[in-house]
Amino acid sequence: MPKLIIDNIPVEVTQGKTVLEAAKSVGITIPHFCWHPALGKAGACRVCAVKMVDGPVKGIQMSCMLEAQDGMVVSTTDAEAMAMRKQVIEWLMINHPHDCPVCDEGGECQLQDYTIAGGHGLRRYTGKKRTHVNQYLGPHIEHEMNRCIQCYRCVRFYQEFAGGTDFGVMGSAGRIYYGRVADGPLESPFAGNLVDICPTGVFTDKTARFRARYWDYDMAPSVCPHCSLGCNTVPAARYRELLKVIARQNDAVNGWFLCDKGRFTNSAVNAPERPRVPLIDGRQVAWEEALAALLLRIREIGTEYGAESLAIVGSSGLSMEAASLLHLLHEKTGAGSLCYFVDAGEAQQSATVTACLNEQASASMADIQAADLIALVECDLLQDGPMMALAVRQAWRRGAKISLVEDAAGTVAQNDNGLNSTDKLPFEVERVASLIDIPFADAAHPVIIFGGGDKMSEVMAEAGKTGAKLACLLGGPNSFGAALLAKEYGAISLAEAVADKKVRAVVSVEADIPPELLPKLVVVATLDWRNTETVKAAHIVLPTTAWVEMDGTYINNEGRAQRFKKVMQPGLPIKGLNPSLHPPREHTPLVPGGQSRPAWEILVDIVHRLGSEEDIQLFAGQWQRLRDLDATGNGLLLTDIERGIK
C-alpha cells in the first residue's frame, strides 16, 4: 500500500491506483477529461497536471498516468501545474463554442465546470473556430461535433469497452472526428452510455433534449425494472414527466453503465393512455367507490363460482413490498389460488434458480468481470441481460475464455426477431457440445451463466463439482423475490392454477395475463400503471404508481435486494399552461391524474376493508431485514445470508 503526500495530506492507497485517484480519495479533485474510472488512463487531455515535488518522479506530470508510489510528494496547487491546466482549458476553448446557455449539456458539463474553475475568461486566440458536420446517429442520441474536446472517451467506451464497430475516430491533428462512416443509428446496445460518458455536449439524450436543466430535475437513486439484473439508475423527471434515465455507479452490479433498453424504453411512465384514475367498467370513479365495488365483485364471484375459483396474481415485475402482501389478500378473500408468476416455465425457472443460488455461490457482475473462464448455458445475454454481456466482455478482454454450450440440436436460443443474437455478442465464444467439455479445473475463477432451462440439474452438478460461481438470468426485476415468496406460501403459476383448479376469476396485481388465458377468465380487478391487455379486460382498474413514483425494493438475479426511491410525483405531465386558464384562477389540492397509489398501499387498504383489524406492517417475519435497506450502497445479498455469510 503506497503512502504519499498530496498537498500536505498523507494518503495511503491500494497498489495500482493513480495519483489522481489517490488525490480523489482525500477529497482533492484534480481536473480530468480523458481519464474515467471504467476506462482507465489515456493521457490525452493533459488537464490533470500536477507537480511532483519529491519522490521517484519529479516535475510536472499527468496524475492520471502516474501510479501512486511510496515517497511521492505531490502539489496540485503548484504555479506551473496550474498554468498548464489553465493552458489546456484555453486550448480546448479555442474551438469549443461559447454558447452554454443554448447547449443541452449546460449545467452538467465537465468542460464548463473546469473552464470556470480554472478562471479562463478572456479569449486571446483571434482565429476562427473549427466546425464539423454532425451526423444522424439514430432516434436516441444527438451528435454535435463542434463541442468535441477530443478526450477519446466515447470511442474508448464504444469500441474497447463495449465492442462496438460502427462508431469510431477518424482524421488526425485538428481534424479528429468521432462518428460513423455514414449517418445511421448506432448499432451497439450500449450506445446510450455515450451521453453519460461525454464530458461535454457532443452526445446528448435526444429524447430529453432541451426539456430541463440539471438543477430542474427531480432525481433519486433507482433500479432499472427492465430485466432481472437490477442495474442502478438515476431517473430524471420534471413537471411529472420522466425525461431520461442515467446510469448510477454500482461496482457490484452494473459498474458505471447501462444498456439502451434500460435507458430508452421508459416512455410507458408518461404514456397518455396510462390508467391514472380508478375505473369501474370504463367509468371513472372515486377510490372509495372502486374499492367498494371490488369487495362486492369478489363476493359475487364467491357466490357464483365459489371463492375457490378466484386467483390472486402477482408478477415478477411487482415490487417486493406489494408482492410480500399478496398472501394477505389471498387469505382474506379465501381465494383458491395465489400466484406470483403467470407463466409456468418462468415460475419453475425462478424457483430452481433461487433454490440453487442458496446453495451455490452466486456470481455478481463484478465476479463475472473478474472471471477467467465463463460458460454460457441456455441463455440469450443480449436479450435477457445486456449488461451481463458487457461484463462478460470485460472478462474476455482480460483474457478469459468464453465457452458457449450448444443445445442438443447444435443451435442456440433465438431471440424474438428470429435472429441468433449470439452472433452479436461483444466477445468471441468457443462452442462446445456439453458442459463436460469445458476445462473448469484449469480456471481459478470460473463462472457459469445460465438462462434457466432444462439443463438446470447438469449445471448445478457441474457448479457443485467445480466450484464455479453461478449467474442466472431471470424474467423480471423481482423474479428472485417472487420465487422466494412462492416457495414460502406454496404458490403455483397461474397457468398451472387454471389447469388444475379451474380458476374462473382473477385479481391481477401488475400481472400480464396472456391472451390465451384472458377469454377464459373474469378479470375482477387489475392493479396496474401500464395500459395492458389485462387492464383493458378488467372490470375494475385501480391505478398504481410506476417504480419511479414510489419507494420500493427489487431482488435481482443474484438475490441482491435493492431499494429504489421515489423520483417524481404521479400525475399527468404538465405540458405548459392552458391558455384559457391564464392566469389560473382556480386552485385545487388535487394533482390532475395524480390518484395513482403504490400497489402495496392499495393491497393494505383492500385487506383492511375485507375485515382485517390488525396493523399491517411492510416486511414482516423473515423479511424484516429489508426494512432498513438503503438505496445507496450495494444492497443486501440474500443468498449470502441463506448460506450463513455475513
Added chain:
Amino acid sequence: MKLVPMRRMGTRCNVIMEQPLFQHNKPGRCVTFAEYRDEGGFAALQKALKELSPKQVEQAVSDSGLRGRGGAGFPTGRKWSFVPRDLPGPRWLICNCDEMEPGTYKDRVLLEANPYSLLEGIVLASYAIGVRHAFIFIRRGYETATANLQRGITECLAAGLLGENILGSGFSCTIDVHSSAGRYICGEETALMNALEGKRANPRAKPPFPAVKGLWGGPTVVNNAESLANVPGIISKGPAWFKALARTPEAAGMKLFCISGHVVNRSCFELPLGMELGEIIEGPCGGMRPGSRFKACLPGGASTPYFSAEHWQVPMDFDPVAKAGSRLGTGGIVIFDQDTCLVAATLNLVRFYARESCGWCTPCREGLPYVVHVLETIEAGKGSREHIAILQDHIKLLNYAFCALAPGAMGPVQGLLNNFMDELEEHIDKQRCPFKARE
C-alpha cells in the same frame, strides 16, 4: 545580427575518408548483390554467425559508441541490452525507415544506392537480440528504396543469407517490408508499432517501454535504418575502427548529413561526427551560394532549434550540439541566408507539425495550430508583445504533451526566440515583415 566572415576550412575536408555506408555506392544506380558481396559485403554476417555469440555482437555495438541515427541519439547497444531475453514469446526488431522530417532524406539516399548494408545489419541485430522476424517500416513515398529492399530480400533468401538456418548456423530470421500509410507520427516508435499492428498511429504511453512490451506486447527494438546499416562495419572491422572514424574522441563513427538550403552543394554526405558546422558548409557543401551569407541553420532536421552564425564552430556531434542549445537530430542541416525571414520559415515548419499531429493529446492538437496562428499574425504585421508571451508559454508547456512531436515542433520556435528575437520584435515594431517589400 552577427555574421562571421567566411573562412576556408577546406584542407581537412580533403582528407580521404572511409565511408562505411557509401563505400559500395555506384554512380547513378543501385549496387548489385554480387558487387556488394564481392566488395566484402556479408563478411560481417559470416563472421558473427560463425565466430561470435549474440552477446558479443551486442557488446561490439556497445563498444563502438554507435548512437541512434534517427534523432534521439540513444546508444544502440544499450537499447539492445534492455530487451529481456527470458520472456516467453517472440521478440521483434523494427527498422524505422519512416523518414518524414523536413530536411532529412538520408535513408532514401542510403537505400536507393544500397539496400544490402541495412539488410545485413538487420540480420546481425536480430542475431544479437534473438529476433526471428524483423520488419522494415518504410515511408510510402520511398518506392525505389522499397523495391531495392524487396529485391535485396529475395536475393539474400536465395543466397541463404536470410530465412531458415542462415549460413548453416542454425539461426533463422525473416524480414518483412511494410510500406507506411504515410504520416509523420508513424516515425514515433510506439505510434509505428500501433500502425504496424493495424491500429491508429497514436503513440503509446511509456512505460512500458518497447524493449519490454512493444509490438503485439512482445519485447521490441526499434532502430533507425542508418543505425542498423552501420552494424556490419562495426562487426567486420571492429568497434575501435568505427569509433575512430569520428573527428573528435567523444564522437563515434560517420554520420549521414543531408544538406539543403542556400549552399552550393545540396546533397547527402557521409562525414565524420564531430566536424564543425562551418567546416561542413565550407567543405562538402562548397560554401554558401553566390551572394548568400550564412544567417542560420537547422542543425539536425526540422525539429531542432536554429543555430546562428555564432555556432559556426560547434562540432556536429550529439553532445556538443545539445550543449549549444540545439540537437543533432537526424543530421538534416537546412541552411538559410541573410534574405530568409525566419518568422516565415518557422511558421512553415510549425504548419507541418500542426498538420502531422496525430490528434491524440490536447497540447499538440490545439497548441500547435495556436502557435501557427500567432506566427501568422506576427508575419502578417499584426503581432503584439503579447504574442511573444504566448509563444513563450507554448515553448514551456508543449513539453507536457504526450509524445515528443510537440516539443520537437517547438524547437525552431525556441531557436527563433533565443537567437533571433530582434527579428521577431522587428516584425512587431514595424507591423510588417521586414523581408517583404513594402506594399
